Amino acid sequence: MWTPRAFLHATRIRRTHRIGQAEADRLVAGDLPGPPHAALRELLDAARAPATADELSGERAAVAAFTAHRRRAARAARRHRARTRTAIVAVTTGVAFLSAGTAVAARTGNLPEEAQRHAHRLFSALGVPAPRTGGSSPSTARAPLVAALSWCDSWQGPGLAGRSPAGGPGEGASSRGPSPLGASPQGVSPLGASSQAASSQAALPQGPSPQGPSPQGPSPQGPSSPGSSPLGSSPLGASSQGPAPRDASPPGPSPSGDSPLSLENRRRLVAAAGGENGVERYCAALRRSAPSAPLASSKPGPRPQPSGSPQPGASQSPAGASQSPAGASQSPADASQSPPGVPPGPTGAAGTGVPPVPTPTSAPSSTPPTAAR
Amino acid sequence: MRRPTPDLGPALAAARDGDPHGFAQLWRALQPALLRYLRVVAGDHAEDAASETWLQVIRDLDRFRGDLGAFRGWLFRIARHRALDEHRRRHATPAEDADRTSPDAATVAIEGEGTDWALQVIATLPSDQAEAVMLRIVAGLDVATTAQILGKRPGAVRVATMHGLRRLATHPQVCDRTAREAAAEV
Numbered sequence: 001m002w003t004p005r006a007f008l009h010a011t012r013i014r015r016t017h018r019i020g021q022a023e024a025d026r027l028v029a030g031d032l033p034g035p036p037h038a039a040l041r042e043l044l045d046a047a048r049a050p051a052t053a054d055e056l057s058g059e060r061a062a063v064a065a066f067t068a069h070r071r072r073a074a075r076a077a078r079r080h081r082a083r084t085r086t087a088i089v090a091v092t093t094g095v096a097f098l099s100a101g102t103a104v105a106a107r108t109g110n111l112p113e114e115a116q117r118h119a120h121r122l123f124s125a126l127g128v129p130a131p132r133t134g135g136s137s138p139s140t141a142r143a144p145l146v147a148a149l150s151w152c153d154s155w156q157g158p159g160l161a162g163r164s165p166a167g168g169p170g171e172g173a174s175s176r177g178p179s180p181l182g183a184s185p186q187g188v189s190p191l192g193a194s195s196q197a198a199s200s201q202a203a204l205p206q207g208p209s210p211q212g213p214s215p216q217g218p219s220p221q222g223p224s225s226p227g228s229s230p231l232g233s234s235p236l237g238a239s240s241q242g243p244a245p246r247d248a249s250p251p252g253p254s255p256s257g258d259s260p261l262s263l264e265n266r267r268r269l270v271a272a273a274g275g276e277n278g279v280e281r282y283c284a285a286l287r288r289s290a291p292s293a294p295l296a297s298s299k300p301g302p303r304p305q306p307s308g309s310p311q312p313g314a315s316q317s318p319a320g321a322s323q324s325p326a327g328a329s330q331s332p333a334d335a336s337q338s339p340p341g342v343p344p345g346p347t348g349a350a351g352t353g354v355p356p357v358p359t360p361t362s363a364p365s366s367t368p369p370t371a372a373r
Numbered sequence: 374m375r376r377p378t379p380d381l382g383p384a385l386a387a388a389r390d391g392d393p394h395g396f397a398q399l400w401r402a403l404q405p406a407l408l409r410y411l412r413v414v415a416g417d418h419a420e421d422a423a424s425e426t427w428l429q430v431i432r433d434l435d436r437f438r439g440d441l442g443a444f445r446g447w448l449f450r451i452a453r454h455r456a457l458d459e460h461r462r463r464h465a466t467p468a469e470d471a472d473r474t475s476p477d478a479a480t481v482a483i484e485g486e487g488t489d490w491a492l493q494v495i496a497t498l499p500s501d502q503a504e505a506v507m508l509r510i511v512a513g514l515d516v517a518t519t520a521q522i523l524g525k526r527p528g529a530v531r532v533a534t535m536h537g538l539r540r541l542a543t544h545p546q547v548c549d550r551t552a553r554e555a556a557a558e559v
Contacts, residue, residue: 018539019535019538019539019542020535021531021532021535023538024531024534024535024538024539025531027510027538028509028510028534037542039542039547039548039550040538040541040542040547042550043491043494043495043541043547044491044510046487046488046490046491047409047488047491047492047495047507047510047511048406048510048511048513049487049488050405051401051404051405052405052488055404055405055408055409056401056404056405058404058420058423058424059397059400059401059404062396062397062400062404062427062431063393063396063397063400065427065428065431066388066393066396066431067393069431069432070391070393073435074391
């Protein structure tokens, strides 16, 4: 049986043994615990008592370790700084040498092509040259011009012969005869066989045709030279077929194997000139604007009249040529024998403005490939 | 009553700059609490663990950034890790219980008057409560720093501290001491 006093005592004892959160926080903060916890207070005071001599006995060793470590660290830092400095100097020197070498290479144009082009684009003001292209670049750039000039030559070559029969009575087919003959001084030639010889002579200078490479000298093949080959295209059937067996050259447009002016090129030329009527003017303008070098290089064979001025004279030959009475005189060679300086005849195919069809006799027929080269 | 701690901020700055005097001042102020904490946590290997702790502090002090409170937390975190490493190295798994056995009454009677007695009594607590009591009361760390060191939440640290104090208050040796003191007074 519990008496009230015993009960109170029991509860008091039980209550004093419990430490709540607030009291724990006060104890941690250093507050003195109540009388029931005097022993706990002593315990905590003993736990956080001042340091004893034994606990501080290692101070000297600790400070010595600290000093030694700092000394080593200072030495290591100095070494690290020295290594860093050395590395920076080495890298800087390397970069400087590399840059200088690259600059020298760029200045002398010895960089790879792409790099040199890039350097030229960036530093052209400093004198960095463009990449070398082996000299092919200028010729490549001039290639279209040279090709156009060669087309002009091919155009005007047949054009002469094409116009020459225009003055003749109805022998327009002879327009496929060799054109440049009229430009040659030997353009005036007798009719017939002699005219063929003359025509061959006149045709020779037209270009590097294998049959007649020499410009003025007699062709080894004589009348069978390409200059006379257009005989096959003579409007007169018998006479036109005459030279063909002699020359053993086909009556087609390309006896020498060189197409004078292909249809494609012709179309391009006409398109560039804005029409067939403007071809002459276009070519003349082209010759005026073009430097002489590409044209000369494009025409290895000597040309009697590289410019267009004598050509009209040649093309104005029809009177003599087309009116040659003999059948043999129907050859285009005869037509080409027309004297220079004769005004262009407006009649015939040329008069109609129809551009002459390139004929094999037109020595410039070999010009386009040559010029293209 | 807690002893007022000297202002160690300048000493910490000086030690960070390589001044041995600043480091000595730091060491004198913090070494007792560190060693007592390690005695509770690591037992007999407290001295070794304390040496390794200070060596690591010396190694990394130039990279330390923070005030004195952060430095104290950093120091006791290192000490705890070194104590655990030392304990793993020297003892097998069941050794912890052997270390935490309460000292016999004779030993307590002999050493009862001093700090060692108090540490031995605290060491009888469960490890989380013992560490919480040591870090909060002996080392004087706040709840947040103690929680970071122990890897617990601040509330858990407060509860562990409270439970540890309750246990200490009802500890037989503490009660006997109270009774002896009362008899002595009579």
